[in-house]
Amino acid sequence: MTLSEINSWQTIKAEVMRRIVERVWLPGDQIPNEVDLAEEFGCARATVNRALREVAEAGLVERRRKAGTRVALNPTRKATLEIPITRLEVEQRGWRWRHVILEREETLPPAVVTTRLGLSDKIPMLHVRTLHYADNSPFLYEDRWVNISAIEAIRSVNFQSIDANEWLVQNAPFTRGDITFSAANATELEAELLEAKKGAAIFVIDRTTWNGDIPVTLVRLAYAPGYRVHTEL
Amino acid sequence: MTLSEINSWQTIKAEVMRRIVERVWLPGDQIPNEVDLAEEFGCARATVNRALREVAEAGLVERRRKAGTRVALNPTRKATLEIPITRLEVEQRGWRWRHVILEREETLPPAVVTTRLGLSDKIPMLHVRTLHYADNSPFLYEDRWVNISAIEAIRSVNFQSIDANEWLVQNAPFTRGDITFSAANATELEAELLEAKKGAAIFVIDRTTWNGDIPVTLVRLAYAPGYRVHTEL
DNA sequence: GAGTGGTCTAGACCACGCC
DNA sequence: GCGTGGTCTAGACCACTCC
Numbered sequence: 001m002t003l004s005e006i007n008s009w010q011t012i013k014a015e016v017m018r019r020i021v022e023r024v025w026l027p028g029d030q031i032p033n034e035v036d037l038a039e040e041f042g043c044a045r046a047t048v049n050r051a052l053r054e055v056a057e058a059g060l061v062e063r064r065r066k067a068g069t070r071v072a073l074n075p076t077r078k079a080t081l082e083i084p085i086t087r088l089e090v091e092q093r094g095w096r097w098r099h100v101i102l103e104r105e106e107t108l109p110p111a112v113v114t115t116r117l118g119l120s121d122k123i124p125m126l127h128v129r130t131l132h133y134a135d136n137s138p139f140l141y142e143d144r145w146v147n148i149s150a151i152e153a154i155r156s157v158n159f160q161s162i163d164a165n166e167w168l169v170q171n172a173p174f175t176r177g178d179i180t181f182s183a184a185n186a187t188e189l190e191a192e193l194l195e196a197k198k199g200a201a202i203f204v205i206d207r208t209t210w211n212g213d214i215p216v217t218l219v220r221l222a223y224a225p226g227y228r229v230h231t232e233l
Numbered sequence: 234m235t236l237s238e239i240n241s242w243q244t245i246k247a248e249v250m251r252r253i254v255e256r257v258w259l260p261g262d263q264i265p266n267e268v269d270l271a272e273e274f275g276c277a278r279a280t281v282n283r284a285l286r287e288v289a290e291a292g293l294v295e296r297r298r299k300a301g302t303r304v305a306l307n308p309t310r311k312a313t314l315e316i317p318i319t320r321l322e323v324e325q326r327g328w329r330w331r332h333v334i335l336e337r338e339e340t341l342p343p344a345v346v347t348t349r350l351g352l353s354d355k356i357p358m359l360h361v362r363t364l365h366y367a368d369n370s371p372f373l374y375e376d377r378w379v380n381i382s383a384i385e386a387i388r389s390v391n392f393q394s395i396d397a398n399e400w401l402v403q404n405a406p407f408t409r410g411d412i413t414f415s416a417a418n419a420t421e422l423e424a425e426l427l428e429a430k431k432g433a434a435i436f437v438i439d440r441t442t443w444n445g446d447i448p449v450t451l452v453r454l455a456y457a458p459g460y461r462v463h464t465e466l
Numbered sequence: 467g468a469g470t471g472g473t474c475t476a477g478a479c480c481a482c483g484c485c
Numbered sequence: 486g487c488g489t490g491g492t493c494t495a496g497a498c499c500a501c502t503c504c
Binding site for chain 2: 473474475476477481483484485
């Protein structure tokens with residue numbers, strides 16, 4: 001701890017959070033404005049601003065111009081999930097990763113795919129189905145549709161040594177995407193591939209990504225039973 | 234758009250992201266330092282710093298003192314989930330929320346609970362089991378253990394009009410917590426309560442919270458089939 | 467109208483970490 | 486050592502929004 005940290009924004013953030021947690025400032029209360037807090041803490045207003053901005057991002061206070069800063073009534077906590085590349089996810093758990101391409105074909109997508117992406121169903125897309133292994137156990141069944149016109153280069157990629165997810169992450173950055181987590185009973189196919197019983201509860205991630213307004217890829221990830229996503233609050 | 238926004242940190246952030254997405258700067262590349270970028274954009278270094286800090290938080294670049302700022306090789310995207318109060322979650326979907334207390338008892342917790350919380354199994358905890366409804370359909374089965382010694386006030390709360398989750402959010406702020414998402418097959422009890430078939434795939438959230446080093450609550454949320462968590466990337 | 471947060475500036479010192 | 490990002494300052498103007 002150096003002297004400069006005494007009035008660092010982290011210190012102020014921690015003190016503000018302490019006052020909220022310990023009920024010095026009650027839910028709904030307006031807290032002192034930035035100028036007053038800067039005076040109290042003996043620092044510049046910008047430092048207080050940085051601290052309060054972070055507290056607001058954490059969901060503990062709400063800030064509005066003129067209305068000031070208030071302790072949130074319903075502190076909606078935010079959980080941040082990192083969406084890793086499957087290979088790294090497997091390796092970080094200490095297993096060996098490998099994958100098998102089940103299908104890789106340029107074909108006309110079904111309506112459910114084109115609808116979600118807002119594309120014509122008359123344009124062929126690349127359909128890649130992959131099974132990922134952790135050591136020798138099935139880990140993840142990936143069913144992916146790629147908009148070829150968005151990334152011509154993918155046509156010439158051989159996915160034997162690198163998987164589609166990883167290649168796309170490195171070669172087709174996207175500007176926005178959405179992601180849905182759900183639970184599903186394993187279909188017969190999924191059960192067979194994941195070496196589970198039919199109907200077993202499967203954790204499913206559906207993800208769609210766009211580059212600007214151009215859809216890039218839509219993927220459904222069906223994880224083997226027992227998969228969990230964990231994060232800190 | 235005012236003049237001041239031309240060189241705002243948002244503009245710079247967008248431009249930096251554009252250069253990464255459009256491959257002006259390649260993965261692994263070191264990008265110009267803050268002083269040079271400030272000169273290029275005609276702004277103060279602090280403004281560039283703010284922009285680059287946000288790009289780094291988004292996972293697109295990695296920053297290290299002396300080593301500079303590099304475009305990430307494996308851009309690990311981060312998804313932020315808001316963890317709402319169940320009542321609000323139901324109401325936001327346009328349904329009417331109500332809940333039924335199935336059990337509310339001070340009792341000795343099972344070992345699995347005390348182990349996770351690092352508590353002695355000889356201390357009674359408050360066990361609250363609740364069924365939440367959306368309109369008249371079961372929505373969520375909540376099985377919660379509360380560390381009474383952490384929040385004495387909970388003893389005297391009647392949960393008929395407010396539910397435990399909501400009361401705790403408003404009255405027992407925590408400093409840290411962890412959360413796990415998984416899928417499970419409905420047990421016989423869960424199936425009955427949630428009006429689902431036994432074995433149906435259930436989305437499960439396990440959450441534990443602490444206030445400093447004091448465990449506050451441990452809860453398992455089992456959602457009715459069809460529940461999904463959605464967010465933008 | 468006026469109070470509050472949001473942002474920008476120009477400068478400064480410091481911490482880290484590569485060499 | 487020294488280049489880079491991390492942070493702080495003092496001041497300024499602006500944008501929003503409540504009154």
